[in-house]
Amino acid sequence: MHYLLLTSSVMALIYITAEGHIQVFQKPRFFGVKTGRTVRIYCVASNPSLPTRVEWLKARAYKGHPNPLKTDHRIIKMDKTSIRNDSITIKKVGFEDSGIYFCRLNNTLGPGTELQVSRHSDPESVLKRSRIKDLLIFLQGFLLALCAIVPVVWLYKQEKKEDAVYEEPEVDHTYEGLEIEHCGDIYEDISTLPPGPDAVWEVELPDQE
Missing domain, CATH: 1.20.5 (Single alpha-helices involved in coiled-coils or other helix-helix interfaces)
Known part of the structure; x- marks a missing residue:
């Protein structure tokens, strides 16, 4: 009887310890798809035999605060069965679906799956x-x-x-061709003209003072 109680206590302790230290895995860890595609994210517990309570959350970045994910006709949550794990399916993804998706099993948060949606x-x-x-x-x-x-x-x-504007004016060529020898002949001709009453002007010689 004592052995039965001891065995039951040990099993209960192991169950509680295992439940408190459950590990959560997600696959894949990254999705890079074009718009209009369909993606599926899986959530796996380290101890599949333990009963689990699954929640899905979404954040804009890994350091961001995750919020509960709302399901609709595009985002479908699928519970665990004997042949498959918990998962979510997102149909016809758009830019607004980009982000980090977390699954939480029994209050233990998974590592997250990043989804990046680009234009097709x-x-x-x-x-x-x-x-x-x-x-x-x-x-x-x-x-x-x-x-x-x-x-x-x-x-x-x-x-x-x-x-x-500041260019030098052209040289005046009025006296061009008039040589100094010719000027001397002109002055001599003027001095030899005889003075007379009809002369307009006369030249006064130095000895006529």
């Missing part, structure tokens, strides 16, 4: 966006080059205008 695109759309991006890069480079060249050209034209 076909090769033609990707090529078209790439060409548009290249065109925008070319236009930006052209505008930058234009902004750098225009001020230089403007300054060059301003300097040319200033040089034209």
Whole structure:
């Protein structure tokens, strides 16, 4: 009788200890899918024989505070059976489904499964966006080059205008071709003209004072 009580106490203690230190595993740990896909996240206990109470939570990041996950026609919770573990299925995922999903068994939180949803695109759309991006890069480079060249050209034209304003005047060539020898002959001819009443002017010689 004493052995029976002792055995029962040990079994109960082992059960309580195992229940208090249950380990929770999730698989997969990461999902990266396109929009419109269907994903399934599994929650597995370290001791499958123990009765468990499963809760699903969602957070924006690993360090964020997880909130209870609401199920609907897209997000379906599936309980554990003899042939499968607890899981959730998310149909037709969208951007709003991205986040960290946690399962909690008997108040023990799992490691979490990250779900990243990206936009689905076909090769033609990707090529078209790439060409548009290249065109925008070319236009930006052209505008930058234009902004750098225009001020230089403007300054060059301003300097040319200033040089034209301060340019030296052309040399006056009024007396060009008139040599000094010819000037001497003119003065001698003027001095030998005879004075007369009809003369407009006369030259006074030094000895006529």
